[in-house]
Amino acid sequence: MTSAGSSTALSDGCLFDGRFARELAEMAIPWQADEAPDPQLLVLNEPLATALGLDPGYLRSAEGLRLLTGTLVPGGATPVAQAYAGHQFGWPAPRLGDGRALLLGEVTDARGRLLDVHLKGSGRTPFSRGGDGLAVVGPMLREYIVSEAMHALGIPTTRSLAVVATGRPVLRETTLPGAVLTRVASSHLRVGSFEYAGGTGDTGLLRRLADHAISRHYPDAAEAGNPYLALFQAVTAAQASLVAQWMLAGFVHGVMNTDNMTISGETIDYGPCAFLDAFDPAAVFSSIDEAGRYSYRNQPVMAEWNLARFAESLLPLFHDVPEQAVGMAQDALGAFRRQYSAAWSAGMRAKIGLRDADDAVTSPLVDELFEILGAGRPDYTSFFRGLAGAARGDSDAVRNLLPEPDAFDAWAERWRALGPDAGMMDRVNPAYIPRNHLVEEALDAATAGDLVRLGRLLEAVTSPYDERPGLERYAAAAPDGFGPYRTFCGT
Numbered sequence: 001m002t003s004a005g006s007s008t009a010l011s012d013g014c015l016f017d018g019r020f021a022r023e024l025a026e027m028a029i030p031w032q033a034d035e036a037p038d039p040q041l042l043v044l045n046e047p048l049a050t051a052l053g054l055d056p057g058y059l060r061s062a063e064g065l066r067l068l069t070g071t072l073v074p075g076g077a078t079p080v081a082q083a084y085a086g087h088q089f090g091w092p093a094p095r096l097g098d099g100r101a102l103l104l105g106e107v108t109d110a111r112g113r114l115l116d117v118h119l120k121g122s123g124r125t126p127f128s129r130g131g132d133g134l135a136v137v138g139p140m141l142r143e144y145i146v147s148e149a150m151h152a153l154g155i156p157t158t159r160s161l162a163v164v165a166t167g168r169p170v171l172r173e174t175t176l177p178g179a180v181l182t183r184v185a186s187s188h189l190r191v192g193s194f195e196y197a198g199g200t201g202d203t204g205l206l207r208r209l210a211d212h213a214i215s216r217h218y219p220d221a222a223e224a225g226n227p228y229l230a231l232f233q234a235v236t237a238a239q240a241s242l243v244a245q246w247m248l249a250g251f252v253h254g255v256m257n258t259d260n261m262t263i264s265g266e267t268i269d270y271g272p273c274a275f276l277d278a279f280d281p282a283a284v285f286s287s288i289d290e291a292g293r294y295s296y297r298n299q300p301v302m303a304e305w306n307l308a309r310f311a312e313s314l315l316p317l318f319h320d321v322p323e324q325a326v327g328m329a330q331d332a333l334g335a336f337r338r339q340y341s342a343a344w345s346a347g348m349r350a351k352i353g354l355r356d357a358d359d360a361v362t363s364p365l366v367d368e369l370f371e372i373l374g375a376g377r378p379d380y381t382s383f384f385r386g387l388a389g390a391a392r393g394d395s396d397a398v399r400n401l402l403p404e405p406d407a408f409d410a411w412a413e414r415w416r417a418l419g420p421d422a423g424m425m426d427r428v429n430p431a432y433i434p435r436n437h438l439v440e441e442a443l444d445a446a447t448a449g450d451l452v453r454l455g456r457l458l459e460a461v462t463s464p465y466d467e468r469p470g471l472e473r474y475a476a477a478a479p480d481g482f483g484p485y486r487t488f489c490g491t
Contacts, residue, residue: 015107016075016106017114026202031081033070033122034123035071036180040164044056045160048160049161051109052184053109053110068164069164069180074104079104080103082101082103083095083196085258088257089257090293099125099127099128100120100121100122100134101119103116103188114186116183120180120182121179134170137443141442145454146434147160150267156242158268159183159185165179186264186266189264190258191263191307203316226328228317229318231314235265236333239303240335240339240343243340244300245343249430252273252274252275253294254271254274256299258306261303272286275380275381278379279376281374282295285436287486304333350425351425351429352365353422353425354415365415369411371407378402379401379477379478428465431466431474436478436483437478438473442454
């Protein structure tokens, strides 16, 4: 495979397709990635490559690096910049699109799933809006670390196949080394994709986009009496479950604009994201979210708001009579809070080892526990991991996290009387997450050319529930004096 358009397969199991480019040409601008002057592989996800039918050895070769940076186009692929709109921090933006990214094409993995292979940081496109279309090493490795950690935690997510340094310096506040992330997703369809299609006034395009989404993600909806309402209901349920899992893990996305909400229900676009250190419902880590719109506690509210924008885009497909379409949308959106509450409550029962207990019994316990967390502000992940020790009779790890543990002692006595399952708690409360200070340490070192810390951090977070000797610092809370923590999207 030596040139664009080659029909040679990358390995026996992998052939590329250009389905999105064919079916939705109005939303796909054929484009070519910028050349990478001196591509150097920083990290490769070999298990994911194998699952996609891609030969890891090939991807490490000079030709493979050209594929991973988009300058070698495999046969069957049609690289395109995707069009979408969005509401950014509540304000409508009718034309966003892939300003520094390309959909290389689709592949079918070993389980028969059609997946997008997508490039981030591959250069300017017609949607760049004055930007340079490039990315730098730190933010691309952040997405690799956090997305693979989320996958290991069992949270639906886009995944990272590779990060390649391009050899091109990129000007931000200072000059930094450029990089391209190769990302894999069930698709890159977003709420913003439907906002864009709806904004054209072309109901035929909107219908084809919805049919494409149903075919890829929710085929059962095609059999419903109203397939487009069924699509909306399915996306609502998927997002309710996803955001509940974020909240349970203490994850803060940071930029929940509608162009960052997927139709598949996968987490996407790990820009100014972070995990909670000290428990704080108002936690904000994004440098640009000055009003706290996307704070930890606001994430369920913002998800519901985004889904309302999705429903508005779909109204012409729900019913020919606008008033009836609005009523159908409101009824369907009304399920979100119930679904979110059920998913969060079930997850929290598991976190405290009472998965099968009656919610009427556990809800008051959970409410009281979060009052204790709010008052004591312990490290969120360490607290819940240590709670299994308390279930076994040793509360020291948890008590030591609280400045005044008396309230916890009284709570724990009533909780232990219900017989919490400590083994189950170990299986749902991680020992290792991408702790913010460790992520920054790894990114700073990698930007300077040292990948050892990156590898060690990935070793920990990609097997988050299995405590191992030698990884104690990856389970420890942030050191005193760390923070306030702020993250940046890297554009």
